Amino acid sequence: VRVYxxxxxxxxxxxxxxxxxxxxxxxxxxxxxxxxGSRGMLWLEPFVEVETDRGRIGYGPVTTDRVGELVAAGxxxxxxxxxxxxxxxxxxWLRDQQRVCFARVGVTDPLSTEDYVxxxxxxxxxxxxxxxxxxxxxxxxxxxxxxxxxAGFPAGIKWKTVAQTPGExxxxxxxxxxxxxxxxxxxMLIEGDPFCLIEGMAIAAYAVGAREGYIYLRSEYPxxxxxLRRAIDLAREAGWLGENILGSxxxxxxxxRVGAGAxxxxxxxxxxxxxxGKRGMVRPKPPIPAITGLFGKPTIINNVLTLASVxxxxxxxxxxxxxxxxxxxxxxxxxxxxxxxxxxxxxxTAFGITLGELVNDYGGGTRSGRPVRATQVGGPLxxxxxxxxFELPMDYEAFTEAGAMLxxxxxxxxxxxxxxxxxxxxxxxxxAEESCGKCTPCRVGSVRGVEVIDRIVAGQxxxxxxxxxxxxxxxxxxxxxxxxGGLTPNPVRSALLHFPEDFTAKEGS
Ligand code: SF4
Numbered sequence: 001v002r003v004y005x006x007x008x009x010x011x012x013x014x015x016x017x018x019x020x021x022x023x024x025x026x027x028x029x030x031x032x033x034x035x036x037g038s039r040g041m042l043w044l045e046p047f048v049e050v051e052t053d054r055g056r057i058g059y060g061p062v063t064t065d066r067v068g069e070l071v072a073a074g075x076x077x078x079x080x081x082x083x084x085x086x087x088x089x090x091x092x093w094l095r096d097q098q099r100v101c102f103a104r105v106g107v108t109d110p111l112s113t114e115d116y117v118x119x120x121x122x123x124x125x126x127x128x129x130x131x132x133x134x135x136x137x138x139x140x141x142x143x144x145x146x147x148x149x150x151a152g153f154p155a156g157i158k159w160k161t162v163a164q165t166p167g168e169x170x171x172x173x174x175x176x177x178x179x180x181x182x183x184x185x186x187x188m189l190i191e192g193d194p195f196c197l198i199e200g201m202a203i204a205a206y207a208v209g210a211r212e213g214y215i216y217l218r219s220e221y222p223x224x225x226x227x228l229r230r231a232i233d234l235a236r237e238a239g240w241l242g243e244n245i246l247g248s249x250x251x252x253x254x255x256x257r258v259g260a261g262a263x264x265x266x267x268x269x270x271x272x273x274x275x276x277g278k279r280g281m282v283r284p285k286p287p288i289p290a291i292t293g294l295f296g297k298p299t300i301i302n303n304v305l306t307l308a309s310v311x312x313x314x315x316x317x318x319x320x321x322x323x324x325x326x327x328x329x330x331x332x333x334x335x336x337x338x339x340x341x342x343x344x345x346x347x348x349t350a351f352g353i354t355l356g357e358l359v360n361d362y363g364g365g366t367r368s369g370r371p372v373r374a375t376q377v378g379g380p381l382x383x384x385x386x387x388x389x390f391e392l393p394m395d396y397e398a399f400t401e402a403g404a405m406l407x408x409x410x411x412x413x414x415x416x417x418x419x420x421x422x423x424x425x426x427x428x429x430x431x432a433e434e435s436c437g438k439c440t441p442c443r444v445g446s447v448r449g450v451e452v453i454d455r456i457v458a459g460q461x462x463x464x465x466x467x468x469x470x471x472x473x474x475x476x477x478x479x480x481x482x483x484x485g486g487l488t489p490n491p492v493r494s495a496l497l498h499f500p501e502d503f504t505a506k507e508g509s
Contacts, residue, residue, distance in 0.1 A: 001031050001076045004049040004056065006106070008038035008191045009223045010184070015064060016046040022067040023048070027076060037192020039106035040346035041093055049088055052078035058085040093347070093362060098324060100332045101185075101308040102348045105192035111230055113238045116195045122240070124311030128203045129248040136207040137163055140310060142318035144330030149175055149266075149303030150378065150407040150483075152329075152396045155310075158300060161290035162208040165298040172204045172213040172252075173275065173294060173301045177259050177266040179218065180379025182338035182410035185346050186304035189334075190217070190224040193308075194231035195240075198254060200307035202245060203314060204300050205252040213254045214294070216271050219261055228256055263434040267482050268301045270436060281436045282482045303408070305334055326352035329395040329406075337363045339376075339412035356390030359413055370415035374499070376423075378407025380430050381487035383494035384420065403494060405487070420499035421506075425453040427491035435484060442485025445476045449492065459505025466503065469496070 005011070005020040020033050039047060044060030057078035059070060066083065073081045085091060099105075108115040116122070128136045141156025162170060174197065178186040190197060201213045217225055232254050235241045243251045262280045264270045269283035272294050293299025309331060313321045321331045329351035335358055337344045342364030359365070359375060366372055374384045383404035385392070392402055399406050414423075428449030437443045449472055456465045473489035480486040496503060 001027075001029060002034060002051040003027075003031050003076070004034045004036045004051075005046060006038040007035035007110070007223075007227075008045075008188060009221070010042050010188075011038050011045040011047070012223065014045050014061065018064045019046045019048065019062050019067060022064045023071075026068050026071050028071055029076060031076065034109050036108065037105040037110050038188060039088065039094060040102065040188065041091070041343070042345040043343050044085065047085075048075075050076055050078050054078060054087055055090075056088045058088040058091070059083045060085060093343070093345075096362075097348050098332050098350050099348045100312045100321070100324075101189060101196070101305050101334055102193070102346065103312070104196065105189060108193065110192050110194055110227060111234060113195070113234055113240075116193075120315065121195055121311075122199060122246070124314035125199050125202055125240075126246065127314045128206055129246060129250065133163060133207045133209065136203065136314065139318045140207070140313060143313045143321040144318075144325070144328070145306065145309055145313060145321065146329070146396065147303060148305035148309070148333070148408065150180075150405070152406070155302060155306055158290050158302070159204065159207055161288070162210075162298045162300050165291050167298045169212075169295075169297045170208055170210040171294045171297055171299040172201050172208070172210045173271070173299055174201060174213065174215040174304060174307055175266065175268060175271055175301055176215055176217040176224075176304045177271060178221075178304070178408070179263040179266045180408050180410050182376070182412035183336050183379060183408045184338075185334040185336050185409065187221050187224050188346055189304055189308050190221075191227050194228050195235060196308045196311055197228075197304055198231060198235050198240065200310040201254060202240065202250070202252050203310050204302070204307060206250050208298070208300055210300070211251055211253070213252065214275055215254065215256050216259055216265070216275060217256055218259045225256060225258060232256065262436075264436045264484055267484065269482075271301070272299070282438050282484075284481060324350040326350075326393060326395050327397055329397065333394060333406070333409045335394065336408075336410045337413070338410060340366045340368055340415050341413045342367050351395050352393050354390060355385065355392050355394065355411070356387075358394070358411060359390065363413065366413060366415040368415050368417075370417065372413055373416040373418055374414045374420065374423075376412045376414075376491065377410070378405040379410055380427065381405075381483065381490055382407050382410075383490045384423065384498060385494070386498045403490070403497075405490070420495040420502040421453060421457050424492045424495040424503075425450055427488055428453060431484060431488040439479070439481040439485060441476045441479035442481070442488070445472055445480075445485065446488060448472060449476075449488075453492075456503050457506050462503075462505070466496075
């Protein structure tokens with residue numbers, strides 16, 4: 001019997017290793033325990049799947065002390081039990097998704113090259129190698145794929161710039177410094193289907209003429225680092241990296257570099273500085289990295305999910321990807337539901353689904369059972385949105401119009417006990433903590449921002465200090481060198497706009 005127990009960090013943190021060991025020990029017949037990625041239903045982890053004639057049957061959350069009972073109840077035959085969730089592929093959470101990046105995550109053994117190929121892996125790379133590089137760039141452009149790291153810049157345009165910039169040495173860099181609060185999709189993809197990212201980067205390299213790639217991965221992700229390093233070794237052994245890839249003449253190799261925990265290194269130019277061995281400080285633009293990037297050479301910098309979308313685009317054609325989504329937001333986004341939410345996890349679907357559908361229908365509202373009061377979308381620099389905005393479609397332009405941003409697709413939910421003035425203060429505090437210090441509006445403005453909010457909630461000249469806070473936000477937006485200082489006013493202003501009642505003198509202050 002084949003049994004699947006995730007090796008994903010989220011599953012490991014709730015005892016997946018121990019559950020896998022208990023299953024091997026207590027099974028009443030020989031079992032093959034496959035360590036897959038997580039399906040993304042994190043409230044069910046450790047989520048154990050048993051292969052049966054009806055398909056895979058899921059059980060969760062499974063704890064070690066219940067393994068014996070589950071085995072006795074006939075779990076290995078897919079028998080019913082109070083922890084049995086039914087046929088995995090038919091669970092509404094999975095059935096309603098449109099998985100492109102995450103198509104194989106949870107399905108395959110992430111470190112099996114055979115499994116990867118058996119489930120459609122390498123189809124995109126082979127399709128790319130059969131065409132001219134400029135046709136590959138055109139395909140990515142036509143797909144409408146935009147950068148999933150947050151900025152939403154069209155990937156094809158970036159690739160075209162690198163391809164057309166002359167140079168013997170070019171690089172492909174993957175930004176996996178997933179530092180936004182409430183985001184974990186990059187990690188889950190790397191731990192659940194690392195070959196997909198490797199394939200996407202090889203396609204990018206072929207398209208622009210790069211021979212080397214770097215994945216900048218945060219030190220807070222030790223499991224992802226280990227999985228990716230192992231996957232790269234296996235890909236080299238299989239001839240998917242190195243010289244003459246798949247006999248095509250393409251030479252491309254990949255290296256992992258581990259960051260040291262600075263949020264600003266998720267900003268692309270700081271990431272380049274860090275990759276070059278320097279302190280992570282923002283570089284002014286121009287020059288843009290596509291022309292003068294890593295070590296001064298033309299460089300593609302894309303997020304994990306951007307690059308992981310590429311194999312499917314090449315395999316199925318730009319039209320299939322372009323056919324998903326709304327307006328100028330084409331394809332799918334991997335939404336991450338976090339914070340005070342009943343059912344947290346990843347949910348990949350086409351752009352256009354509403355915020356309310358994600359939070360209430362799939363997320364099940366708050367974990368505390370209290371009413372939802374606010375959500376923060378797009379990381380710590382994203383706006384706070386009240387429930388009255390739940391009809392907002394997940395679409396880059398709709399969010400911009402609402403004074404918000406989609407960012408990397410993270411959604412953090414808060415119930416009605418949240419203090420929004422405290423959250424606004426936290427935004428300024430976070431900026432003060434993480435500022436690289438290069439420009440004054442961010443370095444000094446964020447510290448002043450904390451002080452002004454403290455004075456407002458202490459009831460000191462509220463009117464004057466609110467005006468000052470608005471002035472400060474305007475200055476930071478207009479005068480900061482990068483998005484860190486430039487976007488910090490987003491959470492502050494949205495909290496002021498939607499929850500003004502929280503910015504009054506607190507009792508006892
Ligand atoms: Fe550095 Fe902040 Fe200025 Fe960005 S806005 S360059 S993080 S000081």
